Amino acid sequence: VKLVITCFSVLPHHLFYVTPIQKCQADLKSYLLNQTKNLFQGTEENGSSTPLKDTYTELYITEGGSGEVNNEHEVVELECKRSTSEEKKIHLNIFEPLSNGENRPQRVLTKGIAGIGKTVAVQKFTHDWAKGTTNQNIQFVFPFTFRDLNLIKDKKLSLVDLIDHYFKEVKDLKTEDYENSSILFIFDGLDESKFPLDFKKSQMCRSVTKTTTVDTLLTNLIKGKLLHKALVWITSRPAAASKIPPEFINRVTEVRGFNDVQKEEYFQKKINDEVVAQKILKHLQSKLVRSLYIMCHIPLFCWISATVLQSLLTDTPENELPKTVTEMYTHFLIIETKRKQQKDYEKGEPDKDLIMKLGKLAFEQLQEGNMIFNENDLEDYEIDLKQAAVYSGVCTQIIREEYGLHRQECYSFVHLSVQEFLAALFVLETFIDSGKNLLNRHLTFLSKKGEISIFLLHKNALNMALKSKYGQWDLFLRFLFGLSQDKNQKLLQQVFGFQGRHPQSNQETIKYIHKKIKKLSYTDMSINLxxxxxxxxxxxxxxQVQTYQSSGDVSKISPSHWSALAFVLLVSGENLDVFDLKKYDMSDEVLERLVPYSETLRLWLNIEGQRKCFQQCQIILFFLFRLSDCNLTDRCCGCISSVLSLKSSGLEELDLSRNTLQDSGVELLSEGLKSPNCKLQRLRLIGCNLSERSCEALSSVLSSQSSTLKELDLRNNNLQDSGMKLLSAARKSPHCTLETLRSGHNYLYM
Known part of the structure; x- marks a missing residue:
């Protein structure tokens, strides 16, 4: 022992010296480790806070293509494209190159629908870094949420001030430390952002000490102008992902959620009673509620389903268990109310009054895009803080210690979907009680019988959802329709004493939805409808689709029916008999509806891991490369080209023969053929009214480095000698993989 002490006593003093950067890093890690150690589902008060290491189920993150940001309408359980076997699973190593020679991405956008686990992924990433187990090549990680940043959106700060505002642990860092250190900025929840994020008009800012708006700091960080070496990670719902221009994103990833095996694992972990867990799974996997089981790939919905079904199974007949999303959330509200009553807090205002106040808060703040509130907001709606805290599952008190410019308590609903549910409930009950339509600020007209017609409210809500740029009213719309059902109305009357509407038909609303589905040219919103x-x-x-399909009378199939067919394939969980798609009345419009659906279906099969689903998707995929004699024009080629460009596209054969594609169509098609993602090997364009102009486009395809074509059939087209010379020259390119070329002159290259 003496020898050891002596040895250490003579070591140079500088070996024990900790630099200011090292101290800041250690303090930041300690702080973040403590902040991320527990995983919350719901609220801490209702016992849903558990150690992250004990409950975290890996949420696979897949590469979604570099810079490909789609402006999608969000549909909670179905707007989730699934990866195929060719996609690369990258877990949480989102900044690592995926192959040799690939540069490290600097700015990553991670998409995922509401409740799928984006924030949990950020928490796990941050926790592992703070613990020292992963990503240690990054010196500082600064995780922000747009919810928090919204609170200071009108402030003017420097980047150093912004960081110090949230992370006092690094207040001793100098300007040059920011310039020379490896830093990661995380911005979670782009869909909740209130910032304009105008990347074209935003002011330039390259100094970490320059005082400017928070919006300017964000846009310059994302553009790479401010701290150009820093890493940036942004998470967002798909519908809002287009707020970031694709040229500023190096990698797009997606949180996939739970597959079937992970769903079962979750319920077994969450529910101690194995018998009850199996009963829950049996209910969710039954044919009538298949869409609920699909929705369970969302971790948050798993939690709500477990909470509701575990409570109901003891005293509710199986046929009375929730079968729709709205029924599930209605029961969730009832269960949380019972929890409040069990706390003997019975001297306050009636449950209905408090729920309506919370609903008014939810709706009006949803209109403003607000998901987080302060004490003054609650007081404005006459919500007693004690009641809000006791009403734990509905309105949750969140204590956030914020250093620097702010230090206040903040409040939010347990999840955005709960806010949307309460907002829909408030709008509907206001309409029923007073006839006031909050969606257009006018009193509603009465029907001939003197009853309030709910169709006007439904119509306003549907049009509002269709006009919303980012699909932010889609789930609200679904809840509004669901709450209008007599079954949910009776539940609300029995438990809360809501007045309830007189039983009346929703047929007028249903007809209006049918009309809208027929007119929609895109598929995302039609799935929600x-x-x-x-x-x-x-x-x-x-x-109707099932009847036409089983009878073989396919002449009546319309474009809207193709949407219905895709919906059936997606939620049925059963096989449809293989049928001859050549019998259907094809058109450009039908193809435009079908192609995006087929991609969603095909990508979905991988996570569900179901052979039946695979067989269903193959019906559509079989159709995609046998499109000859289908009355198609050049209009369809852009749609097909987009499919060929997808990373998940596995098409190797495409037959477009005897369609009026013309040269303009082939030019559109060539863009997809030149994509590095294209796997096509055989292309048939027999009798498509092509000229030498098409040969110019196709020769550029054959000469491109990414060309995979081995067979090209151009017979019965007016290509002329000039066109064939272009193709012959392209054939000599070192990149050309073509083995067989057929033309109207019977040219043959082997």
């Missing part, structure tokens, strides 16, 4: 029909108990479009 099918879910709205499901909430209203209408399956007529789906049933």
């Amino acid at each position: 099918f879910q709205c029909l499901n909430e209203l108990g209408d399956q007529t479009l789906v049933e």
Whole structure:
């Protein structure tokens, strides 16, 4: 022992010296480790806070393409494209190169629908870094949420001030430390941002000490102008991802959620009673509630389902268990109310009054895009703080210690979907009680019988959802329709004493939704409208498709029916008999509806891992490369080109023969053929009214480095000698992989 002490006593003093950077890093890690150690689902008060290491189920993150940001309408359970076997699973190593020679991405956008686990992924990433187990090549990680940043959006700060505002642990860092250190900025929840984020008009800012708006700091960080070496990670719902221009994103990833195996693991971990867990799974996997089981790939919905079904299974008949999303959330509200009552807090105002106040807060703040509130906000709505805290599952008190410019308590709903549910409940009950339509600020007209017609409210809500740029009213719409159902109305009357509307038909609303589905040219919103029909108990479009398909009378299939067919494939969980798609009345419009659906279906099969689903998707995929004699024009080629450009596209054969594609169509098609993601090997364009102009486009495809074509059939087209010379020259390119070329002159290259 003496020898050891002596040895250490003579070591140079500088070996024990900790630099200011090292101290800041250690303090930051300690702080973040403490902040991320527990995983919350719901609220801490209702016992849902558990150690992250004990409950974290890996949320796979897949590469979604470099810079490909889609402006999608968000549909909670179905707007989630699934990866194929060719996609690369990258877990949480989102800044690591995926192959040799690939540069490290500097700015990453991670997409995922509401409740899928984006924030949990950020928490796990931060926790592992703070613990020292991963990503140690990064010296500082600064995780921000747009919810927090919204609170100071009108402040003027420097980047150093902004960091010090949230992370006092690094207040001793100098300007040069920021310039020379490896730093990661995380911005979680882009969809909740209140910042304009105008990347074209934002002012330039390159100094970390320059005082400017928070919006300017954000745009310059993302553009790489401010701290150009820093890493940036942004998470967002898909609908809002387009707020960031694709040229500023190096990698797009997606949180995939739970597959079937992970769903079962979750319920077994969450529910100690194995018998009850199996009963829950049996209910969710049953044919009638298949869409709820699909929705369970969202971790938050798993938690709500476990909470509701575990409570109901003891005293509720199986046929009375929730079958729709709205029914599930209605029961969730009831269960949280019972929890409040069990705390003997019975001297306050009636449950209905408090729920309506919370609903008014939810709706009006949703209109403003607010998801987080302060004490003054609650007081404005006459919500007693004690009641709000006791009403733990509905309105949750969140204590956030914020250093620097702010230090206050903040409040939020347990999840945005709960806010949307309460907002829909408030709008509907206001309409029923007073006839006031909050969606257009006018009193509603009465029907001939003197009853308040709910169709006007439904119509306003549907049009509002269709006009919303980022699909932010889609789930609100679904809840509004679901709450209008007599079953949910009776539940609300029995438990809370809501007045309830007189039983009346929703047929006028259903007809209006059918009309809108027929007019929609894009698929994302039409899927949500099918879910709205499901909430209203209408399956007529789906049933018509099933009848036509089983009878073989396919002449009546319309474009809207193709949407219904895709919806059936997606939620049925059963096989449809393989049928001859050549019998269908094809057109450009049908193809434009079908292609995006087929991609969603095909990508979805991988996470669900179901052979049946795979077989269903193959029906559509089989159709995609046998499009000859389908009355198609050049209009369809852009749609097909987009499919060929997808990373998940596995098409190797495409037959477009005897369609009026013309040269303009081939030029559109060539863009997809030149994509590095294209896997096409055989292309047939027989009799498509092509000239030498098409040969110019195709020769550029054959000469491109990414060309994979081995067979090209151009017979019965007016290519002329000039066109064939262009193709012959391209054939000599070192990049050309073509083995067989057929033309109207019977040219043959082997």
